[in-house]
Amino acid sequence: MRGLLKKIKIPILTLVLIGLIFPYFCINVNAADNDDIVLVATIFTQGKGQDAVNVNLEWVVPDSTSSIRLYRTASENEDGVLIYEGANRSYQDYDLDVGTWYYYLEVDTTSGTCRSETVQVETMELPQGLYYYDNLTGQTIEPDTTNQNNSSIIHQSQPIVGLESESNVEYSYRIVREGESALRVDEYVRVDGGEFEYSRTVIQPSDHEDLLDCKLEAINTVYVEHINKIVIWAHWEKRHGYAHGKAFMFTGTPGGDDFIVKIFNPLDYQVRDMHFYIDDDAEKTGYLIAASNKPGEPANHTIRIFKMNSDYTDIVEVTNELFYGMHREAPNLIKHDGIYYLFTSESAGWYPSDGRYASSKAIDGQFTELRTIGNTSTFSCQSGYIIKIGPEGNMSYVMNAHRWIRGEGTPGQYRLPVLLSDGYAFYDFWIGYYYNPQSGLLIPVQDGKLLSLNKPAVASIPGADGLEASKANDGDYYSRYLATKSEWPYWWQVDLEDYYNLSNIQLSWYMVKGSEGYYKYKVQTSLDKVNWTTILDNTDDSDTTVSNTYGFNVNKLEGIGRYVRIIVEDAVLHNNPVNWYTPNLYEVKIFGNTSSYREALRELYDQVKEWEKSYYTDDSWDAFAAAKASAENILSRPASEDECKAVLDALAEAVRGLEQSDDAPVSVNKLEGTATIVNTLPELPEKVSVKTKGGDTVDIPVKWPTLTE
Missing domain, CATH: 2.115.10.20 (Glycosyl hydrolase domain; family 43)
Incomplete structure (x- = not known):
């Protein structure tokens, strides 16, 4: 029998960026020999030239772990403040003051509760001469070097x-x-x-x-x-x-x-x-x-x-x-x-x-x-x-x-x-x-903050049990989203839960050894989950940066968004003209920084300001019109970021709430007798027969565009 206090030596790391790693103790009896807990940390910057006032922490815990709690303190001898609780294997702590910080874990396992001792890091202003x-x-980029080329x-x-x-x-x-x-x-x-x-x-x-x-x-x-x-x-x-x-x-x-x-x-x-x-x-x-x-x-x-x-x-x-x-x-x-x-x-x-x-x-x-x-x-x-x-x-x-x-x-x-x-x-x-x-x-x-981790995710094809869309942004490179059927294209979408200036995306793809494939995809953003803007097109496989990149893509992004959608058009296998892959996605990481709410409001307002009532219901249109008027008012005068965000949220909600009335056309019935004959213009009807949302069939006027040379 072992005593109540089990100590395992973990070597001290002397690197300033890693800090110090100390023994841990487990409050239990008969702890298993393989109950390893290892915590490491490194300072990092959120962009070139910025200060190193952020800490990336990663850890290994026993397989039987049911809960992980991460604490931070400014003093080695103080109880820490809980900054993370969950099941992830990493965490990023942003925008700290310059100075010394200490971190430790508490881990619940089948053997009991284990606590690591402190990991020490030194955040700092970015030194000169690096x-x-x-x-x-x-x-x-280094000082006073010359490259020899032969x-x-x-x-x-x-x-x-x-x-x-x-x-x-x-x-x-x-x-x-x-x-x-x-x-x-x-x-x-x-x-x-x-x-x-x-x-x-x-x-x-x-x-x-x-x-x-x-x-x-x-x-x-x-x-x-x-x-x-x-x-x-x-x-x-x-x-x-x-x-x-x-x-x-x-x-x-x-x-x-x-x-x-x-x-x-x-x-x-x-x-x-x-x-x-x-x-x-x-x-x-x-x-x-x-x-x-x-x-x-x-x-x-x-x-x-x-x-x-x-x-x-x-x-x-x-x-x-x-x-x-x-x-x-x-x-x-x-x-x-x-x-x-x-x-x-x-x-x-x-x-x-x-x-x-x-x-x-x-x-x-x-x-x-x-x-x-x-x-x-x-x-x-x-x-x-x-x-x-x-x-x-x-x-x-x-x-x-x-x-x-x-x-x-x-x-x-x-x-x-x-x-x-x-x-x-x-x-x-x-x-x-x-x-x-x-x-x-x-x-x-x-390149900014990691925005997508554990945020709500959905996909156009449901995921298999235990392999849902959320597995593609859980921080684990070895878990994945797996679709329940093989259907291309498909999309995967995440709600970042706030409005951001996006800067970078990293995609970890499914790939089969011996039949490796590259992926053709687009990245779209939206402020309201209705209006979508394509900010990245990675589909032109005549470009070798598309056709010679396997397993992992990293792309710069520019655009404001709350919702990000990845439309995956195809996987192209190097040894097979047929894409036999089932849609899989290991991990999506989206980076960026908080947007100006006024800037985001301006962008959404510009997208919807010319909309007409058309077939929208009176109630949903009235709510939208009121939200649009509020946006126009805010944008016409000085306003705080909190005011802009409240109006932005209301406008986005009103856009999502627009509802078609029952008489809105949803499909056009087949036109008879209008087959095109070379060098002739068929007689085009002034009205077309359509089916409405309510299930009726009605005739509505139509304007036919005229093409001229």
Whole structure:
């Protein structure tokens, strides 16, 4: 039997953006060992150039959780104010004062009530002198940098400082295409911080027969300081095809004459996507983590961790086998607070796929099961490698996810800030992030507030049980709306419950591995749920930003609205002319900021001011006319935002309340004897027969338009 107080150590994160994560206690007896509660937090801005006075919180709780309560306090020793209660796994806290804030969770489970200790964050004015990475353009805005452009360069190492006797000399090594198929390695040198200049070729194509016709992928470059060597490992293949699965190894002393290259199958395994990792143990043991297969097995059959020799030039044994037969790719291993995190991608050719991760306290020990992270398509990417920013002990991490298939002019990668704690990892899509490479500070950037989370949602086709329209904006990338029948087009709609200037939409789509499809859709907004305006048209698949975007779309929006409708016209499958998908939608995120109510009122008034009574009932028209008159009055004079909102709400309600009378025509009966004959104009009747809303058939006058050249 365990005592009433159970404590589990959760490592302290020293990043200012993440804060501190402490142990939690459970008020119960016999708590299960897998009752993990992990809470992480990061500050963020609501736009470029704005202050970082918002906090994004994410958490992991036991599967048996029935209720989650999140508290905030300005003092670590005070009881917090309840700011969220529900079942979500994330929350955003907006527009805080600059300073220190503390958060904790209370979680109700079948084992009892658990409370986490505090997570500390520091909101701040946006510091000066930060770098900015823009996910929408793929560009880094940084001071005093120049870009080198040479289309023949396959890979370029970071600058390497020479020996102590020549500390003013730096070296860089470039893998360069020679002709159509061959590769060589060139050395570049700069002195006293000047420009890098070509020094010599250290590996010629003729130095190894396998360099005459080849390509390299998954290139890993490490300068190993304690042996003063540059070491490169990569996946080698013939120029055309992927049948060989060999490892490429290059090494040598910067500025020296001991460069060698090896191309081989380690221990007779084929290896493809790979990561070269040096551990922080006393021996600085090297490992090659690779998607591998034995002879006779399919490619990328199993992730294997191969141990290297002491100078990192060869493989000596298999240390671990992971995810047997699961065909995971793109392994990337990091270690944080004594825990190994291994990120991998689902094998899917060049198409976006489901990125996942596992963790372990020992590289040769048992890793956890593969855990979900991000969304089901890694935000239209494949899981890639982790970028480290800042010094040890205060390091930030970013997933560099590859967009192998993408629209023309769009980034070749999305970079996703990563939070780590106690064996759990988190990342999400942000439009960009600020960072300081010296301190490790990293501040994600969001395009406004998240407006759509848990707001009332409906769809043109009812959802299956447990898969209703509301599942597409519940904050869970792995829940979804699933229609009860396959019918295209369809629409999904959300009521934001207030009027907003919309800035951004992110759509996470259903996608089948091996039969991936892109989506053609429009986004419409409305102030009254009657008048709809199209503010985004993503249906022209001659545009590669439409036809080459799979799994996830992010679009800028401009417009005012309370209601947002997504009209999904079709899914286009890359290997099938027939769309056999049933309408599915994983997650919709709509961002923006509060609109001026006066501006919204003006827009709605302009939409309806010319309307005529026509067949509307007297009562509904009178209510509409009164609301329209109130709007005209308010717009003609100064008025408070509260006054404008009240009139806006009343006008929108009156528009929705307009009701057709029973004599309103609803359909036109077939006209006889009016078939068009070439070069003649048929006789057109002055009246047409119609059916009314009340069920009668009546004749009404009609004006026929005359077309003239």
